[in-house]
Amino acid sequence: TAASGRLQSAMRQGGRGAPALEGWYEGVKRDAPAIWSEFEEAIATLTRGDKPNELTQRLVDALNWFGQAVVETNPAAKVVKNTASLERLTIPGHVDQGLEAMVIKRVGFLNTDRRDKSPQQITEDLGELYQIRSDLMHGSMSPFEPSVSAVLRVGWEVTHWSLLKAA
Numbered sequence: 440t441a442a443s444g445r446l447q448s449a450m451r452q453g454g455r456g457a458p459a460l461e462g463w464y465e466g467v468k469r470d471a472p473a474i475w476s477e478f479e480e481a482i483a484t485l486t487r488g489d490k491p492n493e494l495t496q497r498l499v500d501a502l503n504w505f506g507q508a509v510v511e512t513n514p515a516a517k518v519v520k521n522t523a524s525l526e527r528l529t530i531p532g533h534v535d536q537g538l539e540a541m542v543i544k545r546v547g548f549l550n551t552d553r554r555d556k557s558p559q560q561i562t563e564d565l566g567e568l569y570q571i572r573s574d575l576m577h578g579s580m581s582p583f584e585p586s587v588s589a590v591l592r593v594g595w596e597v598t599h600w601s602l603l604k605a606a
Contacts, residue, residue: 471603474552478606498605501528505598514591515575515582521594522572528605539569549601564593 467475481498484491491499504524511517522542529545530538543565550561571590574580580587 474603474606478603481606497527497531498602501525501602501605505602508594508598513582514588517591518568518572518575518587518594521598522569524598525601528601539573543569546597546601549604550597552604553600555596561597564590565597568593568597 481495484495485499501524504520504527508517508520508524511520525542525546526538529542529549534541543562546565547558547562550556551558553561556564568590571580571587575582575587
């Protein structure tokens with residue numbers, strides 16, 4: 440609002456997405472060749488035009504959410520989209536209770552090959568990511584809180600690792 444008490448509106452326009460860094464594909468193939476090979480095999484049905492099975496469709500949907508999170512400019516929306524990706528990847532149907540614990544356990548399993556963090560650290564990171572997501576979705580946290588931006592790296596790390604491993 441302006442000092443006069445009137446609402447003001449503004450518009451902005453910008454491109455979405457970001458180019459991949461040069462050499463990204465070669466880097467992934469070098470650093471995780473077995474995982475990348477399995478990932479390529481899992482999505483190969485899409486290039487042939489075959490109807491994907493349930494697991495492949497879940498992977499594609501989760502990739503879609505992850506891709507949206509990567510290009511999203513709003514940090515709070517990034518958190519929500521990364522957790523949506525993780526849920527689509529790991530939860531096969533409606534869960535009445537214990538959704539967060541189930542996702543954390545399954546995503547932790549998908550991140551077991553990581554060497555940069557211990558399983559305990561990954562579980563703690565997931566708990567923090569989910570707490571912030573919950574606080575955002577239930578209105579107890581502003582999307583502009585510094586802790587939202589602070590958890591973005593965790594969301595990206597666990598989601599991209601989970602997608603590669605799930606493939």
